[in-house]
Amino acid sequence: MGRVTSRHKVVRIDLDGDVSRAIDTVAGEEPLEIRINGETFTMTMRTAGADVDLAHGLLRAEGVIARRDDVVSAVFCSDLDTLNVLNLTVPGRDARTAVTSTRNLASLGGCGLCGTTAVEAIEAVVRQKPPEVLWTAEQVAASTDELRSRQVVFDKTGGVHGAGLVPAESDRLAIVREDIGRHNAVDKVIGAALITDVETAGGLLVVSSRASFEIVQKAAVSGISVLACVSAPSSLAIEAADRLGVTLVAFARGRRMNVYTHSHRIPH
Incomplete structure (x- = not known):
């Protein structure tokens, strides 16, 4: 499973004070290979813990599964030297052909294609807009x-x-859920909701990061009505949220926030 945190020696330098030596606690980061029916689907760097949630959430966000019952079992490969390999039994799916149009977007970000192409690919998968659930600014x-x-x-x-x-x-x-990767943290939440039958449609998803296109994608696939992030949004995140019907809130800090899309869901 790996370690959530680890401890390391550190030299602390204070230009206005002393130099000291100490032991620092840092976040763990280790690879996790996710397999579908014994075949490699993807490799991700993550903080250990809630790996089953992470795998379910990732497959849900990528359109590989739609409900908890789509996964028969999720088992770590104990016959290997490492437990960082998780195999999910998903009847009728092949890891080599489970690469959906949403998953292909990982390559779109750096290949020079326009943002519109990326959003259209998501629209082809997310055919239903999130429910019109209202959330007050105080609730956010x-x-x-x-x-x-x-x-x-x-x-x-x-x-x-x-x-x-x-x-x-x-x-x-x-x-x-927490993780060294903001996308992983969201996948863990979505996966945990899927496994425990917590409804995501119409919900409020809060994330301690910037608002990126990928997080909007995951929210839209899950039927999230409002996505609130504590840091800045990207231009493509705003475009995607607007077209996919997600209310995007960014710079949500304290009692201040900016609502970039579908502000009618945040009465003001």
Whole structure:
């Protein structure tokens, strides 16, 4: 499974004070190979923990699975020297052909294709807009504050992102996950919701990072109505959220936030 954190020697230099030696706690980062029916689907760098959630969320976001029952089992390959290989039994799916149009977007970001092409690829998969669930600005602010208060690994390391889900008609985070990768943290939340039958449609997803295109993609596939991130949005994230019907909130810090798309869901 690997370690969530590890401890390392560090020399601390204070230009206005002393130089000292100490032991620092840092976030773990290790590879995880995800297999479908014994064949490699992808390799991701992640913080160990909630790996089954991560795998389910990734496959859900990529359109490989749609519900919990699509996965018969998720088992670490204990016959190997490392436990960083997780095999999911998904009847009727082949890892070599499970690469969907959404997954191909990983290559679009750096190949010079226009952003419109990337958004259109997602639109072909996400055919239904998120439900018209309203969330007050106070609820968004309270949820980002709650996420920060529940980031246990961040408190120890300062080196991981957090993501949390507030289901529709709720006012508390039902699921919180952390990971060194912001995308992984979101996948872990989506996967945990899938496994535990927590409804994502109409929900509020809060993330302790910038708002990127990939996170908007994951929110849209899951039917999330409002995505709130604590940092800046990218131009493609805004375009995607607008066309996919996701309310995108960024710079959600304290009692201030910017609503970039579908602001009608945040009464003001």
